[in-house]
Amino acid sequence: MLEIDQPSPERQAQAREQVSIWRNRAFVLVFSSYSFNLLGSTFHSIALNLWVLQTTGSAKLMSLVLITHLVASMVLGPIAGTLADRVDRRKLMLTSDWIRFGLVGLIALCMTIEATPFYVILLLTALVAIVSALRSPAFQASLVEIVGKDSVAPAVAAITIADNMIRIGGFAVGGAAVALFGGAFAVAIDASTFLLSAILLLLAGQFPYQSSRQQSQEAKPTFRADFLEGFRAVWQNTFIRSIVLLLPLVMFFFLSTFMLIQVMAVQVWRASPFVFGLLEACIPLGYVVGSFLIMKWNHRLQKRGLWILGSILLLGPCFIAIAQFDTAPWALPVIFAVGFLFSFSTTIISIALRMNVETDLQGRVFGLLGTLTSVAPPIGLAVFSALSDTFGPALIITYSGAVMLLISMAAFVFMKNTRTLE
Structure with a gap:
């Protein structure tokens, strides 16, 4: 499903000409x-x-x-x-x-x-x-x-x-x-x-590619009109609407589940401080490696929508697998994979938004996304903490992974504009 296509000669020439x-x-x-x-x-x-x-x-x-x-x-x-x-x-x-x-x-x-x-x-x-x-x-x-x-x-x-x-x-x-x-x-x-x-x-x-609207001397709409236009644009553009719905959900489940993995490391795996430190480092390390590969493979990545949804799809099974381990060392490679997959989903989403949303609208899109993604994790942490205290972290991690799998499958079916994104 996920592939890296070889670039055409035209794209190779474009990559050589592009200034670093x-x-x-x-x-x-x-x-x-x-x-x-x-x-x-x-x-x-x-x-x-x-x-x-x-x-x-x-x-x-x-x-x-x-x-x-x-x-x-x-x-x-x-x-x-x-x-x-x-x-x-x-x-x-x-x-x-x-x-x-x-x-x-x-x-x-x-x-x-x-x-x-x-x-x-x-x-x-x-x-x-x-x-x-x-x-x-x-x-x-x-x-x-x-x-x-x-x-x-x-x-x-x-x-x-x-x-x-x-x-x-x-x-x-x-x-x-x-x-x-x-x-x-x-x-x-x-x-x-x-x-x-x-x-x-x-x-x-001054920025070299300053947007035409900010350079224009023409009269601008009122602040209220621009504010409302941002919400209308998000609602009417199916791609933006899909991302605004999907990314906060990913943040909700990802950060909340990672918190429970930390709880599981202490309560279930009885991880030593050294192993716990390795566990803490696995997610950011995987994220950095994923981002580095995206930067290196920029002109070779095709079908970006499949990379986004495929990465989210694989997060669910990874969380389910982590919940089944009896000791922390066995879980470390999977936790690293979680950070790697999270990078490929969120980083490519960020790139896709900048590539497919009008420059003069990006402030409003990123402002709304910033609001939603800042609200989702604290709510998730509160809910998941309460559930973990009652049912234990392993069970809640398993259910979280299952729900993420269902969400990603639904996204594949219903978010066609995201799935077919080049």
Whole structure:
């Protein structure tokens, strides 16, 4: 079902003529900006949460910080996406970086003043979350403007690899910085990453393939009209509608099931710390390997819709198989395969959206997707945790895999536009 077709001579010539993304100055600078930005966001999250827990001893207050970020992503996704389709996306990202540099620096200052009420920290955190939510769809939608459609696949794969590595490293570095230097200094370091991100964006200059609508001087529709147009476009375009339905479901089951695999490793397999660490590394390692292969095979991948649905289809049996193992070492290769398959489904979805959705609509599409994919995992974690406490992790993992298999089979039957995507 899944195949890699040999490229035609025409496509081979096109691949040779195509300029590497690493020779695209704008991409290299924006990619570096994104990396510092993501490091800052990850670093900020762990550093602030640890500081709250250390200074207040309250898990509830730490949860309140997490909920603040979640609510901002949920509420502002479509609004931020609409804004990203109306203004210069580079300027929107720049504004976000400058504001967060100031806000996070102010948080670090407040953390050094013992009399600062907690609600001030929480208010500043909410503002940081709001500004961060405005940046995300602007970046996602600007990739085509930076590299052009011909180079979207390797650019998305490169960003995916960096995303995983930075998230893992960011949590580790953030925790170490709090332990070594204290929360306030760690958050001050975090503020500097947003400053670096802004400087790199300035150096990148205007994006080479800026969308025609943003370049136009003609009168634009109202914000409300653009906002509603985004929802209409998602509903009327069968491909976009399929992805908006499918991707949050995949995130719901994937992340929730992976959490139960961790529970199973402790409760059922009695995994040693070393084996548990290997288990934790298998998913991101598989994801990075999958993304690297996508970047390398960009011009050889055919029938992308089958790659997307086939990868999702195979996730279900992998989860069912993992639930049947008695010890963790036997499960490690299958867990690696899960990360690999998850990469092939989500990364190719990201590429397909950029290739098949109008550039001037991508902010709204990615804004809506960001909202749905940020809401689905916490709901799944809550539901799956409760079920696992009652019935045990192995049974729930098995049922999760079976439901994922049914969903992917239904997608093969009913999502023709996705299945036939080239």
